[in-house]
Amino acid sequence: MSKDILDEIIEARLSRRHRIFFDKEKLHPDYIPEKLPHREDQIKRIASVLVPALEGIRPNNILIYGLTGTGKTAVTLFVLRGLESRAKVHSSRFRYAYVNTRKTDTTYRVIAEIARSLGLRVPYTGLAIAEVYRRYIEALDSWRGIHVIVLDEIDYYVKRHGDDLLYKLTRINEELKYARVSLIGITNDINFVENLDPRVRSSLGEEEVVFPPYNAEQLEDILWDRAKQAFNPGVISLEVIKYCAALAAREHGDARRALDLLRVAGEIAERENAEKVTIAHVKQAALEIEYGKTQQVIATLPFHAKLVLKAIAILVREKGYATTGETYEMYKKLVRRYRYDPLTQRRVSEIINELDMLGLVNAIVVNRGRYGKTKMIRISESIITSIEDALRRSLGE
DNA sequence: CTTCCACCGGAAGTACCGGTAA
DNA sequence: TTACCGGTACTTCCGGTGGAAG
Structure with a gap:
């Protein structure tokens, strides 16, 4: 008997999920779509700086600026993934490391993560930083390839720990015989570079790419693109998309925020067993996102x-x-x-x-x-x- | 013009924890 | 086992300061 009740709940849940979302993953903040609308220029710029890597030539370092949710991380990873898969075809040695220095916020952990991306096994504590660095250098030289290191949200790291690590990384090629390293720095804070050691600034800024904020129309395109893949037909309307886009455009055109709104609005609609996502759901989503954030921060x-x-x-x-x-x-x-x-x-x-x-x-x-x-x-x-x-x-x- | 409040925030140091290497 | 490492979470000490009050 209890099994019947369970079955009912499970079925209800499954059928409901089917009704609103087709593939919710497409709205997840870390998901990188095959198409990045309105970022063609940036993709071209970054790709053309990085392609020499496929011929074994060290690409220039890149500094990327732009406010949150302007596609910096998505575009960078999109290009790097693309190049990495092409590298296999061209049988060239090319790899990259991605570190978000806001989440990975200590020197040890940043270097450990870079080293791990080359397949090294690095313990999460116990070793001297210099020792991890040494092993990384050694691994690089025996691998003899081009390694691109992405340091996302570096402004956070530098604010807390200064630019010593950055300086060291910009000089790393002097220590290498066979391998080469390129850096990509990503920052939300435009003023951040001004407080950098001039040598670091000039080295890291060999190439600079700016990501301007999206306007409401561009956000609509992005949202519509994703919504088509994430929701079942008829669930989402242009009106709702426009509303999400307008809300996010008000906050300096943050696409991540717009996608969050859409996803949470969908979840609320699902919870309420609604057939469509409405503007009321989006309004509710805005409140819940804000509330959830503070609850979580305080709990920890x-x-x-x-x-x-x-x-x-x-x-x-x-x-x-x-x-x-x-x-x-x-x-x-x-x-x-x-x-x-x-x-x-x-x-x-x-x-x-x-x-x-x-x-x-x-x-x-x-x-x-x-x-x-x-x-x-x-x-x-x-x-x-x-x-x-x-x-x-x-x-x- | 000087005083002096109520703090600010840098610097250095301590204790502890979970870990490695030899 | 011992020496050492980095990170966290503090303490202690202390020079520094903008501007209303006198």
């Missing part, structure tokens, strides 16, 4: 960071903003309830900066003359309830 915060955030939330509810000193006092009260020792104010000040970087609070340094220098901390109206929810959930009560 260390204990003391949660308490600091809670202290700020309380103060912001009371008077609209908080200063570092007030936050610290409130935080100390909260810690006592949990019978833990409070951290120092120096550390709490750092945690506030971290919360700012995560986008949970806005902290700006202000000088109030006679009343000293401090940080004015605020929480945007649109996420404060979501933050309170998340804190209640993860701190109990």
Whole structure:
């Protein structure tokens, strides 16, 4: 009997999935389509810089700029994958390493990942960085090919650790006898290059490629292209696509955001057992994406960071903003309830900066003359309830 | 013009953890 | 086993500072 109920649920689920999505993967942020509309110029540029690799010639380094969701990563990987498969035909030795330095955010892990892309087995801890580097060099030279290293979101890495690693990588060819390395740096932050060592800047920027934001029409093309593959016929309308495109265009033309909206809207429609995706679903999706992000970020915060955030939330509810000193006092009260020792104010000040970087609070340094220098901390109206929810959930009560 | 608040944020160092190599 | 490595999460110390108040 219970089996019948189960079958019913499973069938309902399966039939429902069939109704909305045909192939949801096509909307996944990491999926790279065969066609990248409105990026022909960039594909040509990057491909023509890289093709010499097939003849065993080291391509120039490339620096790629563009805001989030302008197709930088997709285009780069698209070209590299294409070349890698052609390399087999031409029997030339060509490989690439892709590292997102925001996710892989320490020196050791970046080098380890580069080395792994050549098939090396590198432990995730225990070795000296210099040792991993040495093995990588050795492996390169015995392989004797062209290795392209993609460093995605390098601005994040450089902000935290400086440009020493970048400098080393730009000089790596001097240490190699038979192999050659090219670098591709990808950044969202246009100003980032200005703070770079001039030698690194000139070397990394041998070629520069800019990815302008998409406008609403271009986003529509992209979305329509993908929607045709991802959804079943009749589920999605041009009207809904236009709405997603318009929302994303408002946010500097972020295609990833537009695709997320479409995917989540589809999931909501599916959940509601609807036959079509509607504009109401997209609106709901925008809310859920925002809510989900903050919930997830807060859930993974260390204990003391949660308490600091809670202290700020309380103060912001009371008077609209908080200063570092007030936050610290409130935080100390909260810690006592949990019978833990409070951290120092120096550390709490750092945690506030971290919360700012995560986008949970806005902290700006202000000088109030006679009343000293401090940080004015605020929480945007649109996420404060979501933050309170998340804190209640993860701190109990 | 000077004072001085209430912090800022750099630098150096400590403790601990999970790991490797010999 | 021992020496060492890098990463995280802190502490301690301290010089630095924009601008309202006096």
